[in-house]
Amino acid sequence: MPKSGKVPEPYQKAFADRRRDPDGKREAILRTAVELFHNRGYANTSMNEIAEKLHITKPALYHYFRNKEDILLECYRWGCMLIREFLDEIATQGGTGMEKVESFIRSYIQLISSDFGRAVIRLDDSELSAAGRSEVRSYKREIDRRLRVFVREGIDDGSIAECDPKLTAFAIAGAINWLSMWYRPGGALSPEEIASGFVQTFANGLRKTGVPAAVQVMPAAGRVQRR
Amino acid sequence: MPKSGKVPEPYQKAFADRRRDPDGKREAILRTAVELFHNRGYANTSMNEIAEKLHITKPALYHYFRNKEDILLECYRWGCMLIREFLDEIATQGGTGMEKVESFIRSYIQLISSDFGRAVIRLDDSELSAAGRSEVRSYKREIDRRLRVFVREGIDDGSIAECDPKLTAFAIAGAINWLSMWYRPGGALSPEEIASGFVQTFANGLRKTGVPAAVQVMPAAGRVQRR
DNA sequence: CGTTTTCCTTACCGGAGGGTAAGATATTAG
DNA sequence: CTAATATCTTACCCTCCGGTAAGGAAAACG
Numbered sequence: 001m002p003k004s005g006k007v008p009e010p011y012q013k014a015f016a017d018r019r020r021d022p023d024g025k026r027e028a029i030l031r032t033a034v035e036l037f038h039n040r041g042y043a044n045t046s047m048n049e050i051a052e053k054l055h056i057t058k059p060a061l062y063h064y065f066r067n068k069e070d071i072l073l074e075c076y077r078w079g080c081m082l083i084r085e086f087l088d089e090i091a092t093q094g095g096t097g098m099e100k101v102e103s104f105i106r107s108y109i110q111l112i113s114s115d116f117g118r119a120v121i122r123l124d125d126s127e128l129s130a131a132g133r134s135e136v137r138s139y140k141r142e143i144d145r146r147l148r149v150f151v152r153e154g155i156d157d158g159s160i161a162e163c164d165p166k167l168t169a170f171a172i173a174g175a176i177n178w179l180s181m182w183y184r185p186g187g188a189l190s191p192e193e194i195a196s197g198f199v200q201t202f203a204n205g206l207r208k209t210g211v212p213a214a215v216q217v218m219p220a221a222g223r224v225q226r227r
Numbered sequence: 228m229p230k231s232g233k234v235p236e237p238y239q240k241a242f243a244d245r246r247r248d249p250d251g252k253r254e255a256i257l258r259t260a261v262e263l264f265h266n267r268g269y270a271n272t273s274m275n276e277i278a279e280k281l282h283i284t285k286p287a288l289y290h291y292f293r294n295k296e297d298i299l300l301e302c303y304r305w306g307c308m309l310i311r312e313f314l315d316e317i318a319t320q321g322g323t324g325m326e327k328v329e330s331f332i333r334s335y336i337q338l339i340s341s342d343f344g345r346a347v348i349r350l351d352d353s354e355l356s357a358a359g360r361s362e363v364r365s366y367k368r369e370i371d372r373r374l375r376v377f378v379r380e381g382i383d384d385g386s387i388a389e390c391d392p393k394l395t396a397f398a399i400a401g402a403i404n405w406l407s408m409w410y411r412p413g414g415a416l417s418p419e420e421i422a423s424g425f426v427q428t429f430a431n432g433l434r435k436t437g438v439p440a441a442v443q444v445m446p447a448a449g450r451v452q453r454r
Numbered sequence: 455c456g457t458t459t460t461c462c463t464t465a466c467c468g469g470a471g472g473g474t475a476a477g478a479t480a481t482t483a484g
Numbered sequence: 485c486t487a488a489t490a491t492c493t494t495a496c497c498c499t500c501c502g503g504t505a506a507g508g509a510a511a512a513c514g
Contacts (some may be wrong), residue, residue, distance in 0.1 A: 003474080015492090018479085018480060018481075018490095018491065018492080020481070020482085020490065020491080022490090037378040039353065041270060041351060041354060043268060043270035044270055044353070044354065046471060046472080047471080047472065047473085054361065055493070057492070057493060057494080058471095058472085059473085059474080059475095059492075059493070059494090060492050060493080062472095062473075062474085063490085063492075067472075068471095068472070068473090094482090098433060098434060098435075124268060125243075126266065126268055127268060128272065128273070151433075155431070158435060159434070159435060160435060161433060161434065162433065163424070163428065163433070167424030167425070168428055168433065170402070170405075170406070170421075171424070171425055171428045171429070172402075173405070174402040174403070174405030175397070175399075175400060175402040175405070176401070177401070177405045177408075178400070178402060178404045178405045179397070181351075193394075193408065197394030197395070197398070198391070198398055200434075201291045201390065201394070201395055202432060202433055203432050203433055205388075205428075205429060205430050205432045206325060206378075206381070206387045206388060206390070206395065206430055206432075207325060207386070207430045207431060207432075208325075208385060208386060208387055208389065209388065209390040209436070242462090245462080245510060246510095247511070247512080249461095252461095273500075273501060273502080274501075274502065274503085275500090275501080275502095279470090283462070284462070284464080285501095285502085286503085286504080286505095287461075287462050287463080289502095289504085290460085290461065290462070294502075294503075295502070295503090386475080419464090
């Protein structure tokens with residue numbers, strides 16, 4: 001379980017001691033930066049602000065990162081690692097496509113609790129250089145591609161109704177991505193509550209079953225879903 | 228430099244003639260600004276860029292708007308007007324809650340084709356002053372509130388399955404809001420195609436019907452839902 | 455035709471931001 | 485203990501940005 005409640009953020013004190021700990025200090029910079037990027041936006045966050053929050057001066061930051069974009073990209077890469085981890089897990093866990101999509105929704109929403117996860121989602125590549133942008137886009141494409149694969153698997157194994165995997169993946173990922181815009185840890189809804197609601201919505205749909213739909217979009221009555 | 232204009236962007240030429248047309252010129256500024264805000268972000272768009280694209284100089288902009296934030300807020304208000312219009316229309320059209328939600332999805336996605344509509348959605352209030360922020364937030368709350376009302380109506384009239392209207396509205400609005408991040412007019416998918424796909428997904432859900440789910444999705448750690 | 459009003463330009467200001475140079479101080483290796 | 489190295493600071497540069505001052509020229513008004 002990640003940190004919850006009023007934990008004093010220890011990384012703010014990483015520079016209290018001058019003893020050498022490059023990795024710990026790098027991480028402290030990243031955690032501070034990603035938090036500021038969330039609150040004020042990347043463009044509106046200055047290197048000075050990041051430094052002040054760590055009680056150091058701006059040039060010290062350049063001891064650990066080449067420039068501002070480098071900091072942002074490292075936040076991004078960290079978050080991508082988290083995503084790749086749970087994607088691999090889901091892919092190897094077995095089960096139907098529907099079950100994998102459900103796992104995806106839960107894990108992806110869980111990711112929202114992580115600052116670095118949110119950073120990946122919120123990162124607007126228009127802020128980046130050409131090189132950074134192409135890197136970011138390739139990772140985002142990869143995530144999207146893997147979600148589509150889960151949907152396609154579900155269609156093939158009969159657990160998911162016929163649909164356009166591209167659009168379906170957009171709808172699912174979009175709904176969760178947008179969470180990152182307003183979700184803040186410690187809010188009224190826990191990630192688990194949100195996840196359960198979203199799974200319910202996406203799995204079963206809004207329409208009340210038993211009431212015949214005015215226009216049936218589905219081709220034919222399907223076969224049994226595997227379990 | 229005169230761009231080889233195949234696409235007629237008439238508002239780029241609004242300042243070619245010095246004859247007085249304050250409204251037309253104001254609109255030209257807004258259309259230019261909102262396009263730049265989309266492509267580069269608000270913070271990364273300078274007043275100079277806006278002016279240059281209109282072949283005028285920066286101070287001329289201050290003849291029509293008080294400051295940069297004023298431009299952004301006017302874009303926002305314009306888009307809000309569009310939203311309120313279709314919300315009113317849906318509210319008075321009658322029909323079940325499910326039908327209203329479906330209309331909302333279609334209209335809201337249609338809005339994405341409008342630059343001003345996208346501006347409303349993408350506007351990050353952290354870029355604004357306290358006054359602007361509170362205005363923006365109040366409008367956004369209003370939109371969210373009205374969507375929830377449609378959902379609740381559907382639950383009450385039996386067209387929508389039991390659910391948490393708050394979470395359901397978040398899922399629907401989120402999926403569409405996220406469209407504004409990647410949708411560009413003239414892309415592979417038309418707004419109508421996207422809308423149909425989303426309606427299908429949200430109305431019927433992913434799960435293949437014909438056989439009831441073995442275990443009805445229960446909120447794992449969820450709170451008891453109202454009603 | 456002359457006056458007033460609107461519109462837009464050139465020139466400029468104060469400030470902040472990303473980033474660098476050069477040096478001071480502490481830590482560590484030898 | 486000494487020298488080397490890592491770490492961090494003070495001082496600074498250049499650019500760009502939002503915004504303003506002041507005035508010139510075109511349009512509208514009478």
